[in-house]
Amino acid sequence: MTTDASRADGLTPAGPAPAGLTPATLQQLIKDGRGPRLLDVRTPGEFRTVHIPGSYNVPLNTLREHRAELLAHLDEDVVLVCRSGARAAQAEQALAEAGLPNLRVLDGGVTAWEIAGxxxxxxxxxxDLERQxxxxxxxxxxVTGVAGLFVPGVHLIGTAIGAGLTFAAIGNTCAMGMLLSKLPYNRGPRTDLRTVIASLRDRS
Incomplete structure (x- = not known):
């Protein structure tokens, strides 16, 4: 299973891994007044629970759908953030395909950022989605394993789940995470793209 359940949009990364940025380096950049724009691509629910101050929440699916609009307001000094780095790598791929090069991903995501204090x-x-x-x-x-002791064939449901998780690990995707991300519990307050773009424009 992919560690960031959240390879929830089904993208499969291609090409070289995006450049990373350690939490310590990012902290220093912010301290020096040279902090890059931070795009947090987790679900609104996850973002509302904990996020890096000054970051903008643009969920991965929203970013993919509106990347052309975002592109006009992003320069090359952009760092993508998620829980552990997997979704951010997908976002990097999507933006790179739209024509924005030299993006960076926060190594270890918000998890590493918190660990660094x-x-x-x-x-x-x-x-978070991974735990869900x-x-x-x-x-x-x-449940299906226990039920299979009494109802022949039910255990195959569990086998199918196992096969799905294996595929998720190999393909670095997660259909279950994608479905769970659509639940109201994970959506939280809807991201207002116009507000995000206005904020990005103000920083231009």
Whole structure:
């Protein structure tokens, strides 16, 4: 299973990995007044729970859909952020395909940023997508495994889940994460793209 469940939009990365930026380096850039624009591509729910101060929330699916609009307001000094780096790599691919080169991804994502003791803004706590995927997948395997002792063939559902997780690891995608990201629990407040673009324009 992909560690950032969240390879939730189904993109499969291609080409070389994007350049990374360590939390320590990013902190220093911000301290020196040279902080890049931070685009957080997690779900609104995850962003509301915890995010790096000054970052903009543009969920991965929204970014893919409106990347042409965003492109006009982004320069090359952009760092993409997610929970652990996987979704940010997908966002880098999408923006690179739209014509924005030299993007960077925050190494280890928000998880590494917090471990480094860097400042964050916190809101209502909720489970991230990776944890939700583990819960749902584990519960289905457990329930169907037990039910299979009494109802022949039910255990095959768990086998299918296992096959799906294996495919997710190989292809670096996660259909279950994609479905879970659409739940109201994960959506949180809807991202207002016009507000994001206006903020980006103000910083131009």
């Amino acid at each position: 860097a400042p964050v803004n916190r809101g209502e706590a909720r489970w 995927v583990r819960l749902v997948a584990g519960s289905v395997v457990l």
